[in-house]
Amino acid sequence: MTARIRLSLAGCFLALSLPVMASPAGHFDFGQPAPAASATRTVEIDMTDIAFTPKSLDVKAGETVRFVLVNKGQLLHEFNLGNAAMHAAHQKEMLEMQQSGMLTPTGMGHDGMDHSAMGHGAMNMPGMKHDDPNSVLVEPGKTAELTWTFTRADNLEFACNVPGHYQAGMVGKVKVAP
Template identity: 45%
Template sequence: MNTALVSTLALAALLQASILDAAEHEHGAGHGAGHATQNAEQKPWGIPGDAAEATRTVHIRMNDQMRFVPDRLEVKAGETVRLVLHNDGQLLHEFVLGDKAQLDEHAAMMLQQPNMAHTGMYMLHVQPGEEGEVTWTFDRTGTFDFGCLIAGHYQAGMVGKVAVTQ
């Protein structure tokens, strides 16, 4: 083989490995796994919070009618909120906090790969009859979104809004 071809193949393999590693990081082995070990990364909709510093707890129920109850939250900029997600249904549901563009894109990927698992401190799977928690500091003003990105749930209207005001 000529040297240029070997170099090109090596570069292609390196790039593919980097892409797969990045995909595994974002869509890892267990949805919600590793929350405690992840870095608190700033997102446009806020940053992971410490439950001990939460100023309030909000209970959100998820059901098989593809709804969150409540589906609208109002918080003050800088407020840390402990969100307790209750799955009242018989189906697996999830909570993913983000902005509409990010959720739309992720929901489309989930339709293509319904068994895709992912991790993040702003998302969590909740088994039927179970509950889980996300603690978030809403340090940016604006209107943000949350949804269940299980294939078909988001498209059926399982979404909500968070208004973060001064």
């Protein structure tokens, strides 16, 4: 076997052994993104400095919800679906983005960023964008959407992981009923 083939195989094995994180092609135990047309309900979430309204949501397993996210505040906010452990990990990524200048208090520091591959050298790559399928950033005065099909309960939260926002109380509960 040539050195080139060995290196190619080693790269493939390394890529397959990396943990699956929340990424555009990632899998989530609590559901998956869906097209807006498949939504059975629309829920408007107001984002202010520093709160969500409403503060909790009740959904049913199998339900597809279209979230309309309206940032009525003066700061950049995020709507991210996950559990507390996922939010804690994502907060570290968001802090790295803020420290690098890619994220400012009111928006994106560059044209875009992709932090789905954080921890794998993504911070040094050009053309990065925030594109996790369970998350959306909303700049002040803007509206965004996220549509999600919930599959099961998992102590879910919706949260803003912009540095300091979750800790200040910008988090809500999602109850998924069978």
